[in-house]
Amino acid sequence: MSEDPSTETAEETQAPYHWIGKNVTKPDALEKALGATEYVGDMVVPGMLHGKILWADTPHAVIKRIETEEAARVPGVHAVLTSKDVPGSNRFGLAVPDQCALAEEKVRSVGDAVALVAAEDEEAAEEAASKIKVHIEHLRPILTYADALDPDAPKIHEGGNVFQHTTVRKGDLDKGVRESAVIVENAYHTHRMDHVPMEPEAGLAYVDPSGVLNILVGTQYPYRDRRQIAPALGLPMNKVRVIQAPIGGGFGRKDDITAEIHVGLLALKTRRPVRLVYTREESLVANTKRHPMAMNFRTGASADGRLTFLDGDIYGDTGAGVSLGAYVIKKAGIHATGPYDVPNIRVDTYTLYTNNLTSGAMRGFGVMQAAVAHESQMDQLAHKLGMSPLEFRLKNCLKPGLASSTGQLMNEGCGIEATLQRIKDYMSARELRFNRPEAASSDS
Amino acid sequence: MKQRYVLRVNGRDLEAEAGAHESLLDVLRERLRLTGSKKGCNEAECGSCTVLLDGRPVVSCLVLVPDAADRDVVTIEALAEEGVPHPIQRQMVEQGGVQCGYCTPGMIMSAYALLRDNPDPTDEEIRFAISGNICRCTGYGKIVKAVRAAALEMKEQSGNGGAAS
Amino acid sequence: MRFDYFEPTSLDEACGLLREGAGARKPLAGGTDIVIQLRRRAAQCQGLVNLKRIPGLADWSCARDGGLHIGACTPMRDLETAAAVAGGYPSLFEAIRVVGSLQLRNIASVGGNLCNASPSADTAPPLMVLGATASFRNDDGGQESVPVEDFFAGPGASVLGNAGLLLSVDVPEPAPHTGDAFERFTPRSAMDIAIASAAARVTLDPDRDHIEAVRIALGAVAPTPIRALRAEDLVREKEPTPEVLQQAGAAAMEQCNPIDDIRGTAAYRKELVRILVVRVLRRAVERARGDGGTETP
Numbered sequence: 061m062s063e064d065p066s067t068e069t070a071e072e073t074q075a076p077y078h079w080i081g082k083n084v085t086k087p088d089a090l091e092k093a094l095g096a097t098e099y100v101g102d103m104v105v106p107g108m109l110h111g112k113i114l115w116a117d118t119p120h121a122v123i124k125r126i127e128t129e130e131a132a133r134v135p136g137v138h139a140v141l142t143s144k145d146v147p148g149s150n151r152f153g154l155a156v157p158d159q160c161a162l163a164e165e166k167v168r169s170v171g172d173a174v175a176l177v178a179a180e181d182e183e184a185a186e187e188a189a190s191k192i193k194v195h196i197e198h199l200r201p202i203l204t205y206a207d208a209l210d211p212d213a214p215k216i217h218e219g220g221n222v223f224q225h226t227t228v229r230k231g232d233l234d235k236g237v238r239e240s241a242v243i244v245e246n247a248y249h250t251h252r253m254d255h256v257p258m259e260p261e262a263g264l265a266y267v268d269p270s271g272v273l274n275i276l277v278g279t280q281y282p283y284r285d286r287r288q289i290a291p292a293l294g295l296p297m298n299k300v301r302v303i304q305a306p307i308g309g310g311f312g313r314k315d316d317i318t319a320e321i322h323v324g325l326l327a328l329k330t331r332r333p334v335r336l337v338y339t340r341e342e343s344l345v346a347n348t349k350r351h352p353m354a355m356n357f358r359t360g361a362s363a364d365g366r367l368t369f370l371d372g373d374i375y376g377d378t379g380a381g382v383s384l385g386a387y388v389i390k391k392a393g394i395h396a397t398g399p400y401d402v403p404n405i406r407v408d409t410y411t412l413y414t415n416n417l418t419s420g421a422m423r424g425f426g427v428m429q430a431a432v433a434h435e436s437q438m439d440q441l442a443h444k445l446g447m448s449p450l451e452f453r454l455k456n457c458l459k460p461g462l463a464s465s466t467g468q469l470m471n472e473g474c475g476i477e478a479t480l481q482r483i484k485d486y487m488s489a490r491e492l493r494f495n496r497p498e499a500a501s502s503d504s
Numbered sequence: 505m506k507q508r509y510v511l512r513v514n515g516r517d518l519e520a521e522a523g524a525h526e527s528l529l530d531v532l533r534e535r536l537r538l539t540g541s542k543k544g545c546n547e548a549e550c551g552s553c554t555v556l557l558d559g560r561p562v563v564s565c566l567v568l569v570p571d572a573a574d575r576d577v578v579t580i581e582a583l584a585e586e587g588v589p590h591p592i593q594r595q596m597v598e599q600g601g602v603q604c605g606y607c608t609p610g611m612i613m614s615a616y617a618l619l620r621d622n623p624d625p626t627d628e629e630i631r632f633a634i635s636g637n638i639c640r641c642t643g644y645g646k647i648v649k650a651v652r653a654a655a656l657e658m659k660e661q662s663g664n665g666g667a668a669s
Numbered sequence: 670m671r672f673d674y675f676e677p678t679s680l681d682e683a684c685g686l687l688r689e690g691a692g693a694r695k696p697l698a699g700g701t702d703i704v705i706q707l708r709r710r711a712a713q714c715q716g717l718v719n720l721k722r723i724p725g726l727a728d729w730s731c732a733r734d735g736g737l738h739i740g741a742c743t744p745m746r747d748l749e750t751a752a753a754v755a756g757g758y759p760s761l762f763e764a765i766r767v768v769g770s771l772q773l774r775n776i777a778s779v780g781g782n783l784c785n786a787s788p789s790a791d792t793a794p795p796l797m798v799l800g801a802t803a804s805f806r807n808d809d810g811g812q813e814s815v816p817v818e819d820f821f822a823g824p825g826a827s828v829l830g831n832a833g834l835l836l837s838v839d840v841p842e843p844a845p846h847t848g849d850a851f852e853r854f855t856p857r858s859a860m861d862i863a864i865a866s867a868a869a870r871v872t873l874d875p876d877r878d879h880i881e882a883v884r885i886a887l888g889a890v891a892p893t894p895i896r897a898l899r900a901e902d903l904v905r906e907k908e909p910t911p912e913v914l915q916q917a918g919a920a921a922m923e924q925c926n927p928i929d930d931i932r933g934t935a936a937y938r939k940e941l942v943r944i945l946v947v948r949v950l951r952r953a954v955e956r957a958r959g960d961g962g963t964e965t966p
Contacts, residue, residue: 102542306604310604
């Protein structure tokens with residue numbers, strides 16, 4: 061956070077490029093600093109209605125019946141919609157369309173939307189939503205990795221609770237174990253995390269005179285949004301236009317559908333512009349998270365401090381929908397060795413459905429979870445070997461000419477060695493030392 | 505239910521019809537169409553709704569509108585004078601303190617109150633003053649830098665006899 | 670969350686409005702708790718009675734021989750920015766300074782913090798060790814005073830009935846050679862709620878060797894903020910050696926009765942109490958000796 065001038069290099073400031081290496085003022089920054097930028101939640105159009113979502117609020121249940129009559133009678137209410145009112149497939153999802161815009165026969169997570177309301181003002185919409193009666197029958201919720209792996213557990217989706225299994229194999233694991241002087245084995249758990257963009261999700265939709273459904277939304281990917289919105293609502297692709305509005309932070313979660321389909325459906329049904337703005341609580345409950353992962357890692361090193369093998373399993377909880385989970389969790393497996401040269405590898409990853417909140421893309425995309433495990437393993441191996449954790453990393457890091465766990469040959473852009481060397485120089489110039497004493501290999 | 509309230513916003517008396525349960529923030533945004541103050545959490549956690557009430561920075565999401573009646577409200581919209589951005593606004597842009605921009609107006613209002621009371625703050629004082637404003641993009645470093653630069657600019661302006669706010 | 674809204678201009682009027690409400694109306698000071706509770710539908714009420722237009726309720730004063738008088742509606746930030754409070758009652762200053770954000774403390778009142786009666790109310794432990802009294806109108810309109818430590822009846826409950834109103838909190842002038850300190854533990858350094866908190870005040874003998882008088886109070890580790898009486902007994906009339914302070918910490922840990930919740934487990938809270946009590950005692954002693962102790966760790 062604090063800027064140390066010594067960390068700026070001369071090359072960076074003297075680069076012969078037009079933009080690279082230069083400080084560039086963001087073109088929209090002044091408008092934002094003046095408070096003049098209109099995010100979707102700031103926008104008002106004539107005749108606009110306000111949308112509200114009724115959330116499932118229960119993790120796993122069968123929906124028996126939904127009563128909307130009383131809600132529809134609230135003054136100012138223009139529409140109360142359930143899955144029966146959705147003209148298209150009602151399905152969306154980035155990897156596979158496994159999420160329902162409005163829950164049909166089943167609720168799979170507390171963040172599933174069950175019904176929608178459009179009304180003259182937010183209070184009427186809120187009141188109507190509170191008067192919708194949902195009759196449900198609870199099912200056993202699948203909340204842990206063990207539950208999801210249990211073959212006898214209820215299936216959240218028809219295909220079962222293990223969505224994907226991937227493997228990374230390299231070299232000869234037994235040989236790696238035999239060559240090891242030290243081995244550390246640990247279980248790591250990382251937690252679910254919300255991106256908490258400062259702007260809660262919001263959408264504004266209207267049908268224009270040519271019959272095109274326009275949706276303004278702070279999204280990371282308008283065209284991929286459209287590819288999900290059009291089939292879910294039963295519209296041809298050219299009848300949906302997603303307009304990128306100013307985005308008050310995304311960090312990966314606005315890769316996914318947020319308010320788009322709901323606000324679009326309300327606009328289609330009411331033929332009025334509709335704005336739908338999440339509360340912070342809704343934003344925390346309903347949108348994708350960083351995947352929690354459980355990682356069991358066994359890693360070895362030779363007496364002279366060379367990594368010998370990694371033997372690991374990674375379980376990722378993707379929640380009730382895959383979103384991008386299959387890629388995120390696979391990526392954790394690919395990156396399980398970190399930026400280090402490991403000759404012998406066995407890593408398996410499992411993408412698991414649970415009734416927890418759906419997890420998707422978030423900064424780092426699975427690599428951060430893996431880093432918690434591989435960097436902790438590196439520290440512990442260095443400790444057992446009686447080596448400096450920095451020297452141990454320098455000795456094992458990837459360099460041009462070496463290959464990653466999946467065989468990608470390193471060439472330019474492999475900066476780990478230079479990075480570690482810079483840390484080493486920085487520390488020695490300031491006589492900084494690691495807090496943890498370096499143990500002898502006989503220790504622990 | 506609804507009542508007519510007179511709010512003195514940015515030096516002007518403005519009338520708004522609202523229920524007593526409505527917040528100053530909602531009235532500013534929805535009735536007076538002053539949407540520079542943002543609604544990031546609606547429960548005093550994020551600071552994006554910060555305005556000055558009788559000169560004090562407050563979270564406008566928790567001020568009920570009758571409580572704000574007949575009091576002075578200053579919002580982000582009032583900081584630029586005749587189209588000239590306030591030094592804090594300009595420095596937020598120049599130092600890279602603005603990214604997604606959603607926290608920016610509230611952040612600037614907190615910084616504005618700080619520099620009015622303390623024209624030469626330390627970095628620690630700046631960090632304390634903005635500790636109720638959450639930013640998820642910048643990591644705060646460049647915001648602190650911007651406030652520091654703005655303080656310097658304002659000091660130079662007043663030193664030259666210029667119009668420092 | 671619709672409700673009736675009242676703006677009485679006298680105490681009698683306010684108490685009358687609350688009495689008419691028979692429990693369905695609540696007093697409104699800063700509103701930083703009640704407004705959120707109403708929005709979340711965590712509290713029910715048909716009417717709010719705003720107290721801030723009643724003359725005198727937001728007044729505070731700090732007299733050299735009269736102690737600190739805090740009107741119930743005094744915004745926390747008023748006290749936070751007063752040198753007399755930071756210098757004379759540092760534990761209270763330290764507690765106020767960490768409540769919510771600066772923008773919240775410009776609205777939130779000390780009285781509201783007490784009346785909301787959260788077990789984790791930051792201002793409660795310091796006011797308890799400072800020997801503060803709470804003056805209030807009772808349900809029948811009579812005026813009463815109780816020590817702040819007797820003000821709480823349980824989580825969210827105080828001695829005030831449906832129609833009672835807190836008027837002021839009065840803190841006596843500290844005796845010579847007295848020091849006090851507050852500390853809490855939160856995962857974040859700002860904008861958080863205490864997992865556990867502790868305050869202590871000690872008065873040393875004229876030679877400043879022994880503790881003559883001591884009070885220790887704990888927050889967030891029992892249904893109400895509590896005094897750690899056994900810990901007090903262990904340090905009273907003792908030399909404040911590290912061992913003695915450790916014993917007090919251990920005794921406070923035994924005496925508290927925390928719950929497991931999303932912020933922390935009972936075991937973790939107890940461990941925090943042990944550490945926090947040692948720290949606040951140490952800093953209170955340093956302040957009583959007049960050799961610093963103003964720095965928060």
